[in-house]
Amino acid sequence: QVLLEESGGGLVQTGGSLRLSCAASGRPFSTYNMAWFRQASGKERESIATISRNGGNIDYAASVMGRFTISKDNVNNVGYLQMNNLKPEDTAIYYCAATYRYYKTTGGPEKYDYWGQGTQVTVSS
Numbered sequence: 001q002v003l004l005e006e007s008g009g010g011l012v013q014t015g016g017s018l019r020l021s022c023a024a025s026g027r028p029f030s031t032y033n034m035a036w037f038r039q040a041s042g043k044e045r046e047s048i049a050t051i052s053r054n055g056g057n058i059d060y061a062a063s064v065m066g067r068f069t070i071s072k073d074n075v076n077n078v079g080y081l082q083m084n085n086l087k088p089e090d091t092a093i094y095y096c097a098a099t100y101r102y103y104k105t106t107g108g109p110e111k112y113d114y115w116g117q118g119t120q121v122t123v124s125s
Helices: none
Strands: 002-007 010-013 018-026 033-039 046-051 058-060 068-073 078-083 092-099 119-124
Touching (some): 002 092, 018 092, 033 068, 033 078, 078 092
Parallel strands (some): 010 119
Antiparallel strands (some): 018 078
């Protein structure tokens, strides 16, 4: 199994940037496909970016396309989500997740086997 831990969340103004990290320990990160989910208050958890184990397949939700970039460093066992041009509607708890099979962002949280504890991102207007 793999243990995941997110970091890098915080408070940022509209238009600002943040980079979230997802540190993996346990089995090699190259074994897993990875995703970033977010859950805003009162809403369901949604997949916003996914990447296959070797980085060859990437998918984004329409709401973040062109603003967010997902990446995966299998040497250092770290995943990233670079978030630019942040908007108040991006405010949520952000989670990284891992699974053995690759899913596009249409894959729901039930598809994922491993989760981090989440990191809060707040975008002020």
